[in-house]
Amino acid sequence: MMDTLNIGLIGAGRIGKVHAATLAYRIPAAKLLAVADIDAAAAQQLADQFKIPRATAHYRDVLSDPAIDAVLICSGTDTHARFTIEAAQAGKHIFCEKPIAHSLAEIDQALAAVHKAGVKLQVGFNRRFDANFRRVHDAIRRGEIGQPALLHIVSRDPAPPPIAYIQVSGGMFLDMTIHDFDMARFLIGAEVEEVYTQAGVTVDPGIGAAGDVDTAVIMLKFANGVIGTIDNCRRASYGYDQRVEVFGSLGAVSTMNNYPNAAVLSDGASVRRDLPLNFFMERYTESFAAELIAFVHAVLHDTPVPVTGRDARAPVVMGLAAAKSLHERRPVRLSEIAADDER
Numbered sequence: 001m002m003d004t005l006n007i008g009l010i011g012a013g014r015i016g017k018v019h020a021a022t023l024a025y026r027i028p029a030a031k032l033l034a035v036a037d038i039d040a041a042a043a044q045q046l047a048d049q050f051k052i053p054r055a056t057a058h059y060r061d062v063l064s065d066p067a068i069d070a071v072l073i074c075s076g077t078d079t080h081a082r083f084t085i086e087a088a089q090a091g092k093h094i095f096c097e098k099p100i101a102h103s104l105a106e107i108d109q110a111l112a113a114v115h116k117a118g119v120k121l122q123v124g125f126n127r128r129f130d131a132n133f134r135r136v137h138d139a140i141r142r143g144e145i146g147q148p149a150l151l152h153i154v155s156r157d158p159a160p161p162p163i164a165y166i167q168v169s170g171g172m173f174l175d176m177t178i179h180d181f182d183m184a185r186f187l188i189g190a191e192v193e194e195v196y197t198q199a200g201v202t203v204d205p206g207i208g209a210a211g212d213v214d215t216a217v218i219m220l221k222f223a224n225g226v227i228g229t230i231d232n233c234r235r236a237s238y239g240y241d242q243r244v245e246v247f248g249s250l251g252a253v254s255t256m257n258n259y260p261n262a263a264v265l266s267d268g269a270s271v272r273r274d275l276p277l278n279f280f281m282e283r284y285t286e287s288f289a290a291e292l293i294a295f296v297h298a299v300l301h302d303t304p305v306p307v308t309g310r311d312a313r314a315p316v317v318m319g320l321a322a323a324k325s326l327h328e329r330r331p332v333r334l335s336e337i338a339a340d341d342e343r
């Protein structure tokens with residue numbers, strides 16, 4: 001067993017910084033040896049901030065470094081499949097941000113390369129490591145609510161991203177709902193067989209002009225009979241709205257939003273509290289750390305990673321099915337979505 005995992009980071013943007021901080025301060029068994037970003041200044045800045053020995057503009061410098069055991073792929077989504085394949089061929093274990101790709105063909109190529117190389121791959125579905133959702137998951141596994149029957153996921157962002165982001169995002173289902181598709185499978189512990197989408201534009205006509213939607217309800221039918229809904233909106237006036245409820249034969253389990261404090265203010269007009277934590281960086285901070293701790297542990301102890309290649313692929317199939325359902329105005333079975341005719 002290795003006692004220290006030497007890591008290289010590719011992509012020093014928003015999420016790369018979060019993971020670098022976790023490695024620097026919270027995982028004594030991991031050492032960040034190098035950071036690569038095509039923006040050399042961004043790589044250098046991160047290296048200075050976290051005392052990373054090497055900064056480079058070329059991701060291959062990281063992949064060819066024999067001292068590095070594992071890489072974190074935190075560059076833009078369009079690079080993930082290629083970098084995963086090259087990292088696997090270089091014999092590196094891989095933590096890759098979600099999603100691996102928007103296309104099933106590319107995901108399948110990446111998963112095949114990982115399988116062939118025999119390296120570990122964990123995908124960044126961080127919400128599985130959130131304490132609220134984990135407790136809901138555990139309640140279901142332990143039978144605390146009996147046989148689950150209904151699942152409701154509410155997942156609304158505080159504000160939409162810029163239109164330029166929307167245009168390359170792969171659409172709301174693959175960009176935003178993908179976390180909720182993963183959450184649905186994680187909580188219920190079964191595959192979804194059919195989806196039915198109602199969606200439109202209620203937030204910004206510019207999103208509609210870019211060919212996307214900003215508001216949706218997606219109905220899910222699971223193989224084990226559970227029926228679910230995912231309720232998404234790109235803008236909630238009161239901030240980030242992230243809640244779930246699962247209803248079963250013996251009871252229900254639900255989670256509310258997370259708040260920056262627990263103060264309740266009462267006066268002659270109302271009883272009120274501050275708004276929920278505003279977006280994913282604040283709301284899911286702990287889960288970003290917990291997923292990396294789990295990855296480092298799995299590699300060092302040679303145990304299975306908690307989020308697998310199969311987990312990486314399934315939500316993309318669900319996203320493609322949700323989009324097909326919207327366009328064809330009918331329920332779509334996931335078996336209709338195949339890698340060779342997905343678009």
Ligand SMILES: NC(=O)c1ccc[n+]([C@@H]2O[C@H](COP(=O)([O-])OP(=O)(O)OC[C@H]3O[C@@H](n4cnc5c(N)ncnc54)[C@H](O)[C@@H]3O)[C@@H](O)[C@H]2O)c1
Binds near residue numbers: 037059076097
């Ligand atoms: N799990 C989550 O909740 C979560 C949250 C945010 C982002 N993400 C994912 O993380 C990825 C990055 O998102 P972000 O918000 O950090 O983006 P970002 O734009 O802030 O950062 C991406 C960085 O990658 C660099 N980069 C691009 N191409 C590169 C290349 N060829 N080689 C090296 N570096 C390259 C860019 O210069 C940039 O610094 C996306 O796939 C996104 O979906 C996941």
